[in-house]
Amino acid sequence: MPPHRTALMPVVAALALCTRPAEAHIVSSRLGDFYAGAAHPLTGLQDVVLWIALGVLAGTQPAARARWLVAVFPAGLVAGFLLGLAGGMTSGVAALDAGCMVTLGGLIAMVVRLSAPALAAIAFAIGLVRGAANAGGVGHDTNATLFAAGFATAGYVAITLLPAVILTFRRSGVGWRDVALRAGGSWIAAIGIMAGGYALAGR
Numbered sequence: 001m002p003p004h005r006t007a008l009m010p011v012v013a014a015l016a017l018c019t020r021p022a023e024a025h026i027v028s029s030r031l032g033d034f035y036a037g038a039a040h041p042l043t044g045l046q047d048v049v050l051w052i053a054l055g056v057l058a059g060t061q062p063a064a065r066a067r068w069l070v071a072v073f074p075a076g077l078v079a080g081f082l083l084g085l086a087g088g089m090t091s092g093v094a095a096l097d098a099g100c101m102v103t104l105g106g107l108i109a110m111v112v113r114l115s116a117p118a119l120a121a122i123a124f125a126i127g128l129v130r131g132a133a134n135a136g137g138v139g140h141d142t143n144a145t146l147f148a149a150g151f152a153t154a155g156y157v158a159i160t161l162l163p164a165v166i167l168t169f170r171r172s173g174v175g176w177r178d179v180a181l182r183a184g185g186s187w188i189a190a191i192g193i194m195a196g197g198y199a200l201a202g203r
Contacts, residue, residue, distance in 0.1 A: 033142050033143040033146035033147045033150070034146040034147070034149055034150040034153075035150060036137070036142070036147060036150065037134075037137075037146065037147035037148060037149065037150030037151035037152075037153075037154070038150035038151065038153055038154040039150075039154075040134055040137045040147075040150075040151060040154075041130070041134065041151070041154055041155075041158075043137075044133075044134075046094075046097040046130065046133070046195075047130055047133075047134070049101055049188060049191055050097065050100055050101060050104070050126055050130060051130075051155075051158050051159075051162070052162065052188075053100075053101065053104035053105060053108065053185075053188045054069070054073065054104060054122075054123060054126055054159065054162075055158060055159060055161075055162025055163050055165075055166065056104075056108055056162065056163075056166050056181060056184065056185070056188075057104055057107055057108050057114075057119075057122075058119065058123075058159065058162070058163040058166075059162065059163035059164070059165070059166025059167050059169075059170070060108060060111065060166065060170070060181060061113065061114060061119055062113075063167065064116070065114070065115070065116040065119050066119065066163050068116055068119070068120045068123075069119065069120065069123045069159050069163070070156065070159055070160055072120045072123045072124050072127070073123045073124070073126070073127045073155050073156075073159040074127070074152040074153075074155040074156045074159070075124065075127065076123060076124035076125065076126065076127020076128045076131060077127040077128075077130065077131040077134075077151060077152050077155045078127075078131060078148055078151075078152050079124075079127070079128055079131060080127055080128035080129060080130060080131020080132040080133075080134075080135070081131040081132065081134060081135050081148050081151060081152075082131075082135075082148075083128070083131070083132050083135075084131060084132035084133065084134070084135025084136065085135045085138065085144060093129060093132065093133045094195065094198075094199035095196060095199045095200070096129045097129065097130075097133075097192075097195060097199075098192045098193070098195040098196030098199055099192070099196070100125070100126050100129065100192070101188055101189065101191055101192025101195060102189045102192035102193060102196070103122070103192075104122075104126075104185075104188060104189075104192075105185045105186060105187070105188030105189025105190070105191070105192055106185070106189050107185070108181060108182065108184065108185025108188065109182045109183075109185035109186045109189060110182075110185075111178070111182060123159070127155065131151070134151060166181070169181075
């Protein structure tokens, strides 16, 4: 071995002993739990399908009725999250999810116009169910407050943007766009039926 490499060996050994394990998460700032809560709904098909379905349903309703969901849906998520942390709604969530998918898909496919209280009740119920289910993502070292804040913020953003996108989509033309939304509703209902079948088969 060349002399200059031999002289570097003690330095390399000292640096190796001084290294610390790499941490991929934002541990020191505690912001990691907020982002984990915001991103957690993207890890499950149930959240993705139900949140999109609720946004589509809200986008097909009169704007004055859909605006209430901006407050109601995040409130339902937080209430369900707290219920899940307390140990409530630990069973039967899969069947509830399937029922919600079939209900939302059917309402979209049939172009049902809902009153503001009925639309708000549906949004709160879905938030309650999915909030309780997402409480399972909280570990022993997770800051539940930050996780819930991120989770509720994601719900607020989703229920604000999705109906606006659907409303813009519908106003940009007539005919096939409404047919496409109705077809999408039937697909959501079909996913709910399949999910319900899997839930029943797993019992």
